[in-house]
Amino acid sequence: MSKHAALDTFGKSGNPVIRSSAFDASASAGTERMTLDGAVNKTAIMLAVLVSTAAISWNFSGPLIGLITFVGIFAAVVSSVITFGFWIPFIGFIINPRPYLAPRTWLIFAAGEGFLIGSISLTFETIFPGIVLEAVSLTFCVAATLLFLYKSGLVKPSQNFVLMLCSAIFGIMLFYFGAFIYTLVTGTSPEIISGSSNFSIGLSLFVVGIAALSLVLDFDIIEQSAERGAPKYMEYFGAMALVTTLIWLYIEILRLLAKFRSR
Amino acid sequence: MLSGNPFILIVGIFAFGVFFYLLRIRASKKQIESFKEPRRMNWSWLWLRFGKNKKESNIIEGKAKEVSEDEKE
Numbered sequence: 523m524s525k526h527a528a529l530d531t532f533g534k535s536g537n538p539v540i541r542s543s544a545f546d547a548s549a550s551a552g553t554e555r556m557t558l559d560g561a562v563n564k565t566a567i568m569l570a571v572l573v574s575t576a577a578i579s580w581n582f583s584g585p586l587i588g589l590i591t592f593v594g595i596f597a598a599v600v601s602s603v604i605t606f607g608f609w610i611p612f613i614g615f616i617i618n619p620r621p622y623l624a625p626r627t628w629l630i631f632a633a634g635e636g637f638l639i640g641s642i643s644l645t646f647e648t649i650f651p652g653i654v655l656e657a658v659s660l661t662f663c664v665a666a667t668l669l670f671l672y673k674s675g676l677v678k679p680s681q682n683f684v685l686m687l688c689s690a691i692f693g694i695m696l697f698y699f700g701a702f703i704y705t706l707v708t709g710t711s712p713e714i715i716s717g718s719s720n721f722s723i724g725l726s727l728f729v730v731g732i733a734a735l736s737l738v739l740d741f742d743i744i745e746q747s748a749e750r751g752a753p754k755y756m757e758y759f760g761a762m763a764l765v766t767t768l769i770w771l772y773i774e775i776l777r778l779l780a781k782f783r784s785r
Numbered sequence: 786m787l788s789g790n791p792f793i794l795i796v797g798i799f800a801f802g803v804f805f806y807l808l809r810i811r812a813s814k815k816q817i818e819s820f821k822e823p824r825r826m827n828w829s830w831l832w833l834r835f836g837k838n839k840k841e842s843n844i845i846e847g848k849a850k851e852v853s854e855d856e857k858e
Binding site: 558559562565566607618619620621622652655656658659662663665666669670672673674675678679680681682683684739741742743744745746747749750752753755756759 | 790793794796797800801803804805807808809810811812813814815816817819820822824825826827828829831832835836837
């Protein structure tokens with residue numbers, strides 16, 4: 523007679539230790555689980571906070587608003603580094619990510635990024651009227667297209683895809699840092715960054731492409747976290763990741779449109 | 786800001802609506818099933834390795850000894 527007659531009969535054990543779900547990558551029992559709706563709501567709230575502070579820096583000027591904007595941007599950078607960590611190819615995390623801090627840092631992050639977006643948008647809108655509306659529309663068109671491709675299963679991020687994308691993002695960061703140092707030393711921005719040559723536009727198109735592909739990773743983090751029953755704080759983490767990429771994509775599209783207009 | 790083409794505004798509002806609609810719905814079965822593929826990116830390390838309530842093993846690496854049923858008897 524089989525020693526596992528009960529298992530043979532019922533197919534699975536009722537014992538919580540033996541049950542296979544005990545070994546799933548889900549949150550431990552007793553903690554609240556993440557939901558897809560929760561992540562979507564947090565994304566919407568973060569975007570609302572971001573737009574509100576962007577409207578403040580857009581509509582008001584003066585030294586006080588300038589100071590608030592500077593402090594806000596600094597606080598947003600610090601809160602995003604604390605939450606997301608800092609990763610370098612072939613080395614790994616220099617600063618470990620702390621996703622459980624996202625419920626505390628999201629508000630500082632969203633408000634600070636709003637000030638950044640507001641001041642950048644105002645600068646571009648003053649030079650090229652109507653460009654902000656075009657950039658916002660294009661950002662959501664690109665995001666909706668990639669989200670469709672992801673949800674339908676046409677795009678599935680593999681480990682190699684993520685590694686290549688993260689390396690490309692790190693390369694772009696290094697390039698921007700180099701350009702920043704060049705600007706500080708020479709007092710002029712390099713032609714490839716601020717110019718409107720074919721090569722400069724090509725580079726901008728490449729960066730827009732990388733930023734757009736990064737959205738797939740954010741969609742995947744949100745979808746997998748909800749599907750695998752991650753802890754509640756992953757709702758905030760996923761929303762923060764998505765908003766960060768949307769902001770990056772928006773700024774890159776804004777720069778690309780400005781290059782096209784200044785030709 | 787709204788000094789641009791009204792057509793672009795309508796396209797933007799439509800894209801915004803589509804984006805949030807798609808974000809709210811569950812991914813296709815094809816995508817969900819791909820989570821189990823071996824070469825597919827698995828994000829569970831985010832909350833398992835760096836999460837607040839990460840489960841820590843009570844077995845010290847290399848010092849635990851496996852006890853079989855025969856040894857017990």
